[in-house]
Amino acid sequence: MDYLKWNNSIAAHFFKNEMAGRSVHLYVTEELITDIGQNYGGDLPDFIKAVKAGPIGVQGKGICEKALQSMDDWKYRHGQKGYPLYIGYLALFVLAAGIEEDFAAHAYYRRLRALLREESTSGQYRGFDQMRRLWDDLARWANEYKSGEVGIFNINSAGRRIHVGIPIAQTLLTEKERRALPAIFAAADLDPVSHPTEGAIALLLAHHGRKQLRTPTLRLLEKTGESDEHRQALLEWIIDELRGWDGTAEVSDRTQIYGLLRLCCKLDPIAKRATITLRCSTKHEFSEDDLLLFSDGNCQPFSCYEDSGGWSSTLISESDGKLLVASEFDWLKGLQVRSDDSKWCFRLPASPIRVFVDGGSQGLPGFVEVRQLPIQKPFYLAAHQECLELLTRWGDSSCQDFENLQIINGLPSGWHFFKAKGAYRDELVKREYPILAFPTNVRLELAGGIRLEKGNKFFKFAPPKLVLQGGSESIKVYCNDRLLDSTEAADIYELPADTPAETKLLIEARSGDDIIRRCSLLLVENYSLPSQTNAQQFDRFGKLQTEANGSAGVAGAWAWGVDFPDFNFNTFLPIQGKQRIFFVGKEPGQIAIWPGESLPTDWEPVWAISKGRHRGQVMFCSTNLAESQPSMSKCKDRKKMRAWKEILWHDRKKMSPPDRSNLKVLWQQFQKEAERV
Structure with a gap:
C-alpha cells in the first residue's frame, strides 16, 4: 500500500456517515493498522515505510516537514477534495503515543523515534511543534467544511505539553472500552440529556466500570485532583460519548433502552404546597403506543406517552387515571420502573439532594429536576433533613438570597425545600454532595x-x-x-x-x-428533493423495481402512477356528512365552530369535537398536554361563554370521551370547570 491508500483507508475508518454529529477520536493501534492493511497485504512495517515515503510529489526532508507539505498539497493542488492528505501522519503520532513498553510515561519523542526506527536521542522531534496546525485544520475540515456530516473532531490535550498532549489524548480510551460505555452508563443511571458534573461522572464510572475498564483508566477516574489534565481529557471524551448515547445498551445479551425518571414541581408559595410529579426522559425515540411501566413490587402499572423534546407525559396510575404523586416514593432509595417486556427501563437515581431549575427552557411548566447545579443562576433544592446543617452553612456563605421555603404539603417526610438566586462557590459541599459541584469543563x-x-x-x-x-x-x-x-x-x-x-x-x-x-x-433555505431516478424504486407491493416500466411505484417521498384524491378535512375526525366541528380552548368563551367560523388565531384549541345526529367524538388537538389544563378567566362575550359551557357540560352525555386515560382525566376537568361557568 502506498501512502495515499493508507491515508484514505485510515480516514475512512474514523470519518464516515455513521459518525455524523458524533465526536471522533483517532485511536490508532498496531492492531487497527494490521486490520486495515490485511486486505491489501499491508502491515505495520509497510505503513511506516509508506509514511516515510509520503505522498507522491511531496519532497520534505523529515516526517514533520512532509506532513506540512501534505496539508498544503491537499489544499492548493487538490482543492481539498477527498480526505485530508495528512491524516496518515496524525495516525502515526497517535500510534507512537500508545506504545507503553520500555519507555517512561513522559518519553513521547523516544517512542516516536523507536516507531520510525531512528536513532534514540533526547529532545523534541524536529518540526513537531508545527503539528498543531494539522490538528487545527482537521477540526476545521470535519466541523466546518463537512459540517459534522462524517463526525466532529474536538481538539483535546492531555498534559501541559500541548504538542504531544493532543496525540496522547486520542489514546486515553480503547475501542473496547468505548464499546462498553453504554452498559456502564446504564448501570450508573447516567442520562445524555441531564448528566452530573465531571467529578460525579468519574466516581460513577470508576464504581460501575471495574470489570470493563482498564486499570490505567480506572486510576485516572479515581484521581481527585481537578487539575489533572489527563483526567480532564478522558472525561471530555467520556462526556462526548454520553451526549451521543441514545439510551440503548446490551445487558445480558438483550437490547434494553434506559432513561431517567425526573421530578417535575409546581409550587404554590401562598398555600405552602408543592405538587411534584414524574416524567420519563430519554434520547431514544418513544414507542408509538402508550408505555405501561411497572415498579418493583407493585403490580399496578403506570402509563405515559411521548410529549415532546425527549420528555414523556406526566406518569399516571392506570387503575384510576390520577397523576402519580412523586412524594409517595422514597427519594433516598430512588425508583425503577420497567415495561412488561423489560425493553424499557427508567430510573430515579437515589439522592439526598434534588436540584430544580425553571422548566421553560425545556418547554415544560413549573420546575424540572436536573443533575447539575447551575452557576450563578436561580435554582431550587429539595433536601433531606440529614443534609440541613452543611447545606445551610453553604447556602448562607456561598449563595445569594438562600431561603428555606416553608412547604407543608407535597414533600416526602423529612424533606425541605430551598430556593436561591445563585450559587457562587462550591468548595464547602462539592466533596460531600457532588451534585452541588460546579462543572469544570465548558x-x-x-x-x-x-x-x-x-x-x-x-x-x-x-x-x-x-x-x-x-x-x-x-x-x-x-x-x-x-x-x-x-x-x-x-x-x-x-x-x-x-x-x-x-x-x-x-x-x-x-x-x-x-x-x-x-x-x-x-x-x-432552498432545498431540492433528490431525483427519483437516483433512488431505489419500489412497486405497490414493496418489491424493488430494477427498471422503470411505467407502473405505479414509490421512492422515499416520491410516488408516481397514482391519482391522489383531493384532501378532505372531514377525514381528520371520524365524522359523517355535514357534521360541524367545535374547536374548544382552555378558557371559557374560547370556542370556534367550523366551517361557519374560521380557526382561531389568538388562542390554541385543546379539543376538536364533532357533533351531529349521532354521538359526538372528542379529540385532543393541543400540542402540549401539560399546558392544556382548563383555566378560569372573565369573558365579555356571553354568547361564546354559553356555547363553551353547553358543549362541555350540557352535551357531555352525548359525547364519546377520548380513549387515553390521561386525556379522560383532562376531559373530566374541563367538564367540572364548565359546570361552574
Whole structure:
C-alpha cells in the first residue's frame, strides 16, 4: 500500500456517515493498522515505510516537514477534495503515543523515534511543534467544511505539553472500552440529556466500570485532583460519548433502552404546597403506543406517552387515571420502573439532594429536576433533613438570597425545600454532595431544530438553539463574530432572525480573546428533493423495481402512477356528512365552530369535537398536554361563554370521551370547570 491508500483507508475508518454529529477520536493501534492493511497485504512495517515515503510529489526532508507539505498539497493542488492528505501522519503520532513498553510515561519523542526506527536521542522531534496546525485544520475540515456530516473532531490535550498532549489524548480510551460505555452508563443511571458534573461522572464510572475498564483508566477516574489534565481529557471524551448515547445498551445479551425518571414541581408559595410529579426522559425515540411501566413490587402499572423534546407525559396510575404523586416514593432509595417486556427501563437515581431549575427552557411548566447545579443562576433544592446543617452553612456563605421555603404539603417526610438566586462557590459541599459541584469543563452544543441531513445542516425555518454548559459571566457566545444575547433561560442562545442562509455559521464561546469552544452549522433555505431516478424504486407491493416500466411505484417521498384524491378535512375526525366541528380552548368563551367560523388565531384549541345526529367524538388537538389544563378567566362575550359551557357540560352525555386515560382525566376537568361557568 502506498501512502495515499493508507491515508484514505485510515480516514475512512474514523470519518464516515455513521459518525455524523458524533465526536471522533483517532485511536490508532498496531492492531487497527494490521486490520486495515490485511486486505491489501499491508502491515505495520509497510505503513511506516509508506509514511516515510509520503505522498507522491511531496519532497520534505523529515516526517514533520512532509506532513506540512501534505496539508498544503491537499489544499492548493487538490482543492481539498477527498480526505485530508495528512491524516496518515496524525495516525502515526497517535500510534507512537500508545506504545507503553520500555519507555517512561513522559518519553513521547523516544517512542516516536523507536516507531520510525531512528536513532534514540533526547529532545523534541524536529518540526513537531508545527503539528498543531494539522490538528487545527482537521477540526476545521470535519466541523466546518463537512459540517459534522462524517463526525466532529474536538481538539483535546492531555498534559501541559500541548504538542504531544493532543496525540496522547486520542489514546486515553480503547475501542473496547468505548464499546462498553453504554452498559456502564446504564448501570450508573447516567442520562445524555441531564448528566452530573465531571467529578460525579468519574466516581460513577470508576464504581460501575471495574470489570470493563482498564486499570490505567480506572486510576485516572479515581484521581481527585481537578487539575489533572489527563483526567480532564478522558472525561471530555467520556462526556462526548454520553451526549451521543441514545439510551440503548446490551445487558445480558438483550437490547434494553434506559432513561431517567425526573421530578417535575409546581409550587404554590401562598398555600405552602408543592405538587411534584414524574416524567420519563430519554434520547431514544418513544414507542408509538402508550408505555405501561411497572415498579418493583407493585403490580399496578403506570402509563405515559411521548410529549415532546425527549420528555414523556406526566406518569399516571392506570387503575384510576390520577397523576402519580412523586412524594409517595422514597427519594433516598430512588425508583425503577420497567415495561412488561423489560425493553424499557427508567430510573430515579437515589439522592439526598434534588436540584430544580425553571422548566421553560425545556418547554415544560413549573420546575424540572436536573443533575447539575447551575452557576450563578436561580435554582431550587429539595433536601433531606440529614443534609440541613452543611447545606445551610453553604447556602448562607456561598449563595445569594438562600431561603428555606416553608412547604407543608407535597414533600416526602423529612424533606425541605430551598430556593436561591445563585450559587457562587462550591468548595464547602462539592466533596460531600457532588451534585452541588460546579462543572469544570465548558461545553457548547446545538439543541433542537430540524436537521436537513446528517451533520449540522438545519432548515432556516427551524434553527437549533445554542446551549452553553459550565459557562460563567465572563464567557460570551458569538456567531460569525456577532455577539449573541441569551434568552430568558440562562445559557441558552438563539440565532438572530436575520441570520443568513446558505452561509457557514461559526459559533464560538470566548473568554476575552481566548476561544474556549467552537462549532459550526449551516442554515438551508432552498432545498431540492433528490431525483427519483437516483433512488431505489419500489412497486405497490414493496418489491424493488430494477427498471422503470411505467407502473405505479414509490421512492422515499416520491410516488408516481397514482391519482391522489383531493384532501378532505372531514377525514381528520371520524365524522359523517355535514357534521360541524367545535374547536374548544382552555378558557371559557374560547370556542370556534367550523366551517361557519374560521380557526382561531389568538388562542390554541385543546379539543376538536364533532357533533351531529349521532354521538359526538372528542379529540385532543393541543400540542402540549401539560399546558392544556382548563383555566378560569372573565369573558365579555356571553354568547361564546354559553356555547363553551353547553358543549362541555350540557352535551357531555352525548359525547364519546377520548380513549387515553390521561386525556379522560383532562376531559373530566374541563367538564367540572364548565359546570361552574
